[in-house]
């Protein structure tokens with residue numbers, strides 16, 4: 001049988017995507033599709049791992065044993081999400097060490113949101129409520145991604161994110177119904193995390209270099225702006241229920257569409273954060289680099305153990 005040309009292979013690939021047939025690791029796929037997935041999934045994984053740092057900062061200072069246990073569980077979940085996503089990226093033919101080095105060298109991105117400091121306990125509530133809430137909005141759409149493995153990973157991750165969002169909102173509710181000082185702490189946290197949470201959805205559609213192709217490949221199923229709008233529409237009533245004020249003087253409900261009009265995002269701030277000039281970028285990278293160095297012995301021991309096991313299983317395969 002004559003080999004198919006690249007054009008025919010690409011046509012067959014796109015026809016599968018258009019027919020909502022999932023693409024699996026062993027299927028033929030355009031190199032550009034593979035590279036887009038490696039870029040997005042690895043940066044998603046980096047975000048999960050770096051995202052542990054701002055919250056980890058409060059584990060020893062949680063206001064009760066119950067809150068400490070919940071926060072510990074959440075941070076451990078994020079580690080699991082990261083490892084899960086690194087494994088998903090490896091199915092595309094790249095190894096974990098390469099991905100980790102891309103993060104540590106600054107070549108790869110992670111979500112801008114994790115470059116802000118967690119100044120009070122209310123920030124832990126705002127992160128769960130807003131950051132995990134935004135992540136769920138984005139990740140529910142990814143459950144329909146054309147790359148089957150990523151879509152299935154999202155199924156599981158979204159279930160845990162719902163717990164993350166719920167526990168964060170409960171923290172905000174307790175503070176909002178607490179003393180005047182606690183209410184103010186919750187309002188300050190909303191003021192600090194509202195706009196950075198909107199930036200999580202990425203640049204405006206018109207400024208997104210990847211969206212058009214990612215939508216054609218059904219990696220991205222809903223645009224950056226639409227997901228951002230859905231997040232605002234769901235979250236503003238939640239803030240009102242808390243009795244807190246969203247820090248956006250232009251925010252108003254459009255009674256014709258039932259959607260909220262919101263003010264302009266500070267894209268200069270967004271670009272600066274992405275360039276590495278946010279409040280915590282350098283601190284986050286230093287912490288990750290130290291963790292990598294300190295963990296060298298663990299990796300060596302794990303590798304030695306797996307080589308010993310392999311040798312025991314197959315003595316002829318002396319390395």
Ligand code: 3HC
Pocket residue numbers: 039040043044045047048051078081109110111112113131132135138161199200201202203207208209210211214220224274
């Ligand atoms: N922070 C950092 N970089 C961002 C960004 C953000 N908030 N939003 C966009 N970017 C980057 C993109 O990575 C891309 O840069 P690159 O070419 O170097 O990768 C550039 O800005 C252009 O953006 P596009 O919108 O064109 O890029 P994408 O099509 O990749 O869309 C995205 C961006 C919506 C973030 C998409 O990559 C995505 O859906 N990623 C998977 C979800 C994810 O990574 N979420 C991050 C948070 S994870 C999290 O919150 C964990 C939870 O447990 C708390």
